[in-house]
Amino acid sequence: MKLDSSIAAVVTGGASGLGEATARALAAQGVKVALFDMNAEKGEQVAAEIGGTFCKVNVTSDADVDAGFAKARAAHGQERILVNCAGTGNAVKTASRDKATGAVKHFPLDSFDKIIQINLVGTFRCIAKSAAGMLTLDPLEDGERGAIVNTASVAAEDGQMGQAAYSASKGGVVGMTLPIARDLMSEGIRVNTILPGIFNTPLLQGAPENVKAALAASVPFPKRLGMPAEYAQLALTMITCGYFNGEDVRLDGAIRMAPR
Helix, strand or coil: CCCCCCCEEEEECCCCHHHHHHHHHHHHCCCEEEEEECCHHHHHHHHHHHCCEEEECCCCCHHHHHHHHHHHHHHHCCCCEEEECCCCCCCCCCEEECCCCCCEEECCHHHHHHHHHHHHHHHHHHHHHHHHHHCCCCCCCCCCCEEEEEECCCHHHHCCCCCHHHHHHHHHHHHHHHHHHHHHHHHCEEEEEEEECCECCHHHHCCCHHHHHHHHHCCCCCCCCECHHHHHHHHHHHHHCCCCCCCEEEECCCCCCCCC
C-alpha cells in the first residue's frame, strides 16, 4: 500500500506512546489520521500537530467505537489502515498469601475481566468494525482494500509473575491474528501483530532512572529501551509491504522475560 493523502487511517491509543509515534509517522507520509483515545487533552494536541482528527473513544464501548469511526470517516473518508495500540495492564498474582497476616487472596476476577475487555475484546471490536467499513471500498491496483496492525506484547509468549490477565489478553491478540487474516483474505485486507518488548513509553517514563537502567541492561542488544519510533517503523513496514500478512513479530532486542 502506497501511503499518501488519498489514504485514511485510524490509530487507537493514538494520544501517546506507540500509538502517537505511529500516528505521527503515518501523517508524515501524508496519510489522514484519526486518533482514538480517552485522553482528550493530549489527543486534541497531537491531532492538531499532525493535521488529524481526535475522537474520544473507550474501546470497550460499542457506542464509543461506532461514534469514533463515524467522526473519523466524516472527516477523512473510510479508513484503509487501522493500528490498534489502545491497551493497559496490571500485576496481580493468581493467588497469594499476605506476608503480615497469612491471609489468602486471589486475583480479583473483575480486574482480570477488565484487562481482557480492553486489550483483547477492544482490539477485536475495532478490527471487526473497521474491516466491515473496508469491505465497502474499491480495491487498489493490487487488489488490496486495507491493512490492520495490532499490538500484543512479548508477555504473550513469556509473561512474568502477576501478568496472568495481561498475558492472556495479549496472547489472545496473537492467537486471533491468523484466523482474522484468513477471514479477510478474499477481501484484500491484511492483518499483522507486533509484540513489543520493553519500550520507553509514558508507562515507564515516570519510573526511577535506576529501574529504567536495569530494564535496559536486561535487553541483549541493543542495551536500551525500545523507542516508539521503532514500533512505528515496523508498523509502516507491515502496512506498506503487500506480502506481509498473518504474522506476529517480536520487536524486543532479543529479550526473553525472566519469571520476575
